Amino acid sequence: MSQPNLDRRLEHLTTTAKEAGVKLTHQRLEIFREIVLSAEHPDAETIFRAVQKRVPTVSLDTVYRTLWKLHDLGLVTTLGPQRDRVRFDANLDPHHHYICVQCGLVRDFESSELDGLRLPEAVSQLGTIMNAHVEVRGLCSRCQQRLPTQTPNSNQQSQSVP
Amino acid sequence: MSQPNLDRRLEHLTTTAKEAGVKLTHQRLEIFREIVLSAEHPDAETIFRAVQKRVPTVSLDTVYRTLWKLHDLGLVTTLGPQRDRVRFDANLDPHHHYICVQCGLVRDFESSELDGLRLPEAVSQLGTIMNAHVEVRGLCSRCQQRLPTQTPNSNQQSQSVP
DNA sequence: TCCTACTTGCGTATGATACGCAACAAGGAA
DNA sequence: TTCCTTGTTGCGTATCATACGCAAGTAGGA
Known part of the structure; x- marks a missing residue:
């Protein structure tokens, strides 16, 4: 995914989150970036490992919760x-x-x-x-x-x- | 699924099993019948409960193993x-x-x-x-x-x- | 800057699935 | 039909993904 595309997606995330009263934490941003930038349809574990490199304290559980949260917001879907x-x-x-x-x-x-x-x-x-x-x-x-x-x-x- | 169709499928199972040197146990027959007769794409647990009614001693593990065996034989696929x-x-x-x-x-x-x-x-x-x-x-x-x-x-x- | 509701991380629970092993049975051979 | 051999079963248990409760932490509006 290209940079302007990513920016557009991040903007969309921001708008949607604000509308839903959902907070945009560092973790959530990184998790979203990771999944948007990946062409691999990664699973939670994979995303976790990738995000961990930049946010060492992130927990696997947060990844799961964030993914379903993004799903509920209509920002990602599942296969x-x-x-x-x-x-x-x-x-x-x-x-x-x-x-x-x-x-x-x-x-x-x-x-x-x-x-x-x-x-x-x-x-x-x-x-x-x-x-x-x-x-x-x-x-x-x-x-x-x-x-x-x-x-x-x-x-x-x-x-x-x- | 209609009776003649079921019969055809069972025959196919028999042939395939024989060719592969796979034994046709009571459990396997019942598990196969169950999945063929269902329109629900049941999961292992569901099949297990259904088969259990007719074969009370069947184990969940056998259901799993049988399903993957059928899968390997090309008799069922997954979603x-x-x-x-x-x-x-x-x-x-x-x-x-x-x-x-x-x-x-x-x-x-x-x-x-x-x-x-x-x-x-x-x-x-x-x-x-x-x-x-x-x-x-x-x-x-x-x-x-x-x-x-x-x-x-x-x-x-x-x-x-x- | 302060508050408060939403989040996080952790420990742990739950639920699906798989494996090792000894008892067992299908089905070809005798 | 009876007997073997080899694939299977059931069980106990291991593993792995995923989720939940709670106390500490933080985003973001007042």
């Missing part, structure tokens, strides 16, 4: 099923996934149109391609109903991609 | 990053993921063509749609090089979708 364990799938036919961000429900759906996706050139330069599928995230109808007359905020993010 | 912790992603722009099944490396790639995916009707009946992205799995070039002159077998599966 794969949320806060969840590995799940197994016996469906070997081509299919795609719908994942509820609230309860973790996963449903398959089929689409011959999507099965035949044409991937950009760039992808094949990363390595071999074993398969490709679409992952859709949203709030399942059951969870929608359960939500009282509550502001569609607090814990679900409403931004873009995983 | 999201493999055998891995949750990973964080700071990239909020529309993008897609390339995931190495060997080392867990994740790379983003962009494609305006893929960004504008048209999802089938059926999906919107499952719930709201917050976002959709493509997940590609394969063996990254680095892992390809590392692999000695080894049969492309053992631990990577080469079948279809997550």
